[in-house]
Amino acid sequence: MIAGNAMVRQGLIVAVMVLACGSGMQAQRTVPPELVAARKALAAKEYQRAEEMYAAYAKAHPDSVDGEEGVGDAELGLHEYEAAELEYRRVVAAQPEFWVAHKNLVVVEAALGRWEEFDRERALLRGARQRGAPGISARESDVIDSFEVRGEHWIVREYYEPVGRSLTRYNFEYFGPDGRVREYISLESAEAARRALAVGGEVHIGDDATNAASIKDFALNWYTRKAHGTITRYPNGEPRYERVRAEVMRWLRRSNAAK
Numbered sequence: 001m002i003a004g005n006a007m008v009r010q011g012l013i014v015a016v017m018v019l020a021c022g023s024g025m026q027a028q029r030t031v032p033p034e035l036v037a038a039r040k041a042l043a044a045k046e047y048q049r050a051e052e053m054y055a056a057y058a059k060a061h062p063d064s065v066d067g068e069e070g071v072g073d074a075e076l077g078l079h080e081y082e083a084a085e086l087e088y089r090r091v092v093a094a095q096p097e098f099w100v101a102h103k104n105l106v107v108v109e110a111a112l113g114r115w116e117e118f119d120r121e122r123a124l125l126r127g128a129r130q131r132g133a134p135g136i137s138a139r140e141s142d143v144i145d146s147f148e149v150r151g152e153h154w155i156v157r158e159y160y161e162p163v164g165r166s167l168t169r170y171n172f173e174y175f176g177p178d179g180r181v182r183e184y185i186s187l188e189s190a191e192a193a194r195r196a197l198a199v200g201g202e203v204h205i206g207d208d209a210t211n212a213a214s215i216k217d218f219a220l221n222w223y224t225r226k227a228h229g230t231i232t233r234y235p236n237g238e239p240r241y242e243r244v245r246a247e248v249m250r251w252l253r254r255s256n257a258a259k
Contacts, residue, residue: 170187186223
């Protein structure tokens, strides 16, 4: 479960960075001076202009991945998913441990509905986290997907180590125009969620991390600021992401139609 305005704002910021400009890890890379203007255009969501500037840099610097990675980010912002995939594939072929490109490939494959590739990229990132590869952490979360249902834009966040008192694995988050979360749906430990609700008070994601192996019974729970409930339960262990996604979208279509 999630609560607290600071956590909501942080979630929105990270989601926008991943979907539009790459993740925070990219921001730590040294940006060539020639690309400062392109980065600013990308941050301003001027995706077409950013794509042109990054493409020009890539043409002039064929041995650098910065231009290609930037073109991919701009194409992702333009929802040109197949084109973005090609750029990111070129980047990881040249630098296999360029984790930002792998993370954005997860988003691209979700948008294209290519679930085998989606799972392959996530497995690669999970393996890197498990072996302690530099530049990536098991304690961070990734935005892995986004979609719209009846005009509402949802962002999906994955926690590699389930976190919080309810041991959240995935969070489906709907933000209003004010940047505050209005609704969210969590795949989480059914037992931990029951205990958290019994204790009462706010439950914050990110307070603690617990090994995923401790969760036996998952539940897909929905929350608003005024109510909560269970959509479905998975008593036999963690379900595949695309199954959870389909359950969420069916429930959203039914609940929105009833409004």
